Amino acid sequence: MSFDYINALLKKPTSRTPIWIMRQAGRYLPEYRATRAKAGDFLTLCKSPELACEVTMQPIDRFDLDAAILFSDILTIPDAMGLGLYFMEGEGPKFRNPIKNLKDIKKISTDLNNDLSYVFDGVSTIKKSLNNRIPLIGFSGSPWTLATYMIDGGGRVFASTKKMLFNDPEALHLLLMKLTQSVIAYLNQQIVSGVDSVMVFDTWGGVLSAHNYLDFSLYYMAKIVKGVKAQHPNIPITLFSKNGGKYLTHIADTGCDGVGIDWTVELYQVQQEVGNKVAIQGNLDPAVLYATPEVIEREVQKVLSQFKGDTGYIFNLGHGITPDVDPENVKVLVDYVHTFSKECR
Numbered sequence: 001m002s003f004d005y006i007n008a009l010l011k012k013p014t015s016r017t018p019i020w021i022m023r024q025a026g027r028y029l030p031e032y033r034a035t036r037a038k039a040g041d042f043l044t045l046c047k048s049p050e051l052a053c054e055v056t057m058q059p060i061d062r063f064d065l066d067a068a069i070l071f072s073d074i075l076t077i078p079d080a081m082g083l084g085l086y087f088m089e090g091e092g093p094k095f096r097n098p099i100k101n102l103k104d105i106k107k108i109s110t111d112l113n114n115d116l117s118y119v120f121d122g123v124s125t126i127k128k129s130l131n132n133r134i135p136l137i138g139f140s141g142s143p144w145t146l147a148t149y150m151i152d153g154g155g156r157v158f159a160s161t162k163k164m165l166f167n168d169p170e171a172l173h174l175l176l177m178k179l180t181q182s183v184i185a186y187l188n189q190q191i192v193s194g195v196d197s198v199m200v201f202d203t204w205g206g207v208l209s210a211h212n213y214l215d216f217s218l219y220y221m222a223k224i225v226k227g228v229k230a231q232h233p234n235i236p237i238t239l240f241s242k243n244g245g246k247y248l249t250h251i252a253d254t255g256c257d258g259v260g261i262d263w264t265v266e267l268y269q270v271q272q273e274v275g276n277k278v279a280i281q282g283n284l285d286p287a288v289l290y291a292t293p294e295v296i297e298r299e300v301q302k303v304l305s306q307f308k309g310d311t312g313y314i315f316n317l318g319h320g321i322t323p324d325v326d327p328e329n330v331k332v333l334v335d336y337v338h339t340f341s342k343e344c345r
């Protein structure tokens with residue numbers, strides 16, 4: 001197995017800068033679109049271990065990536081809680097039974113892993129297919145991010161979620177605690193099934209004010225870190241809050257191993273601020289992949305030139321790859337990260 005990704009997370013020396021890409025198995029790949037069409041719909045694709053393995057492996061077979069990431073969705077937990085997840089083409093995820101009040105929250109079970117067995121079967125299938133070629137990343141959404149979907153059903157305003165935050169914070173804290181318990185059990189079982197590291201995606205943490213971020217988002221992610229480390233102390237954990245650059249020292253203090261950053265912060269500043277505590281992952285603007293190969297290489301240089309040393313850094317986009325990117329540009333990106341990082345050393 002290539003250990004550069006794991007070594008980077010553990011702040012050990014690497015032979016080159018490792019790279020993987022958020023949403024690396026996705027619609028920008030024609031082979032992914034073909035498999036999704038074969039599945040019939042997105043949820044069927046997620047819930048079939050064999051098809052989930054197939055799409056997980058597609059970018060690994062095409063590009064020289066340093067890690068695979070489980071193909072799944074952050075909303076598997078709310079779906080297992082009985083909210084009736086479905087996807088509208090062009091509109092994203094929806095729930096037939098969204099959370100509306102404290103009564104709805106009290107009905108939710110946190111004992112979900114039996115209903116999520118397809119995810120763990122997918123992990124086992126992918127690990128077998130990888131055959132120790134590269135590490136496998138498992139993941140979950142953060143409690144706050146999951147709650148925003150469960151209450152508001154998506155979107156960008158989160159009016160109902162914030163209404164609950166201000167008018168009935170005890171109810172929201174109960175929901176977040178239940179989600180935290182479920183996420184801990186979920187990630188721990190992913191590890192038992194074979195993932196080599198785990199990541200928590202806090203996509204919507206950045207919509208909160210500073211004190212609400214700490215109280216309603218990071219507080220619960222810290223509990224997840226503690227809960228996973230209690231059972232699996234040697235498995236690296238990465239936390240990623242989109243638009244969370246101003247909270248980096250707080251995130252690093254959770255005990256996580258890695259911090260994901262988006263493109264709104266400068267890598268060298270992050271290294272100075274928290275690089276002695278945690279590994280750093282990021283942070284190329286995904287839109288760079290629309291550019292020419294020459295521009296992509298120039299932008300990679302700008303990112304890599306900010307990081308000094310050969311430990312504690314993983315190259316990634318600052319958020320997920322977009323569906324209309326040319327796969328050839330992804331190859332340029334991956335290959336040049338490796339080439340330039342070796343030249344720098």
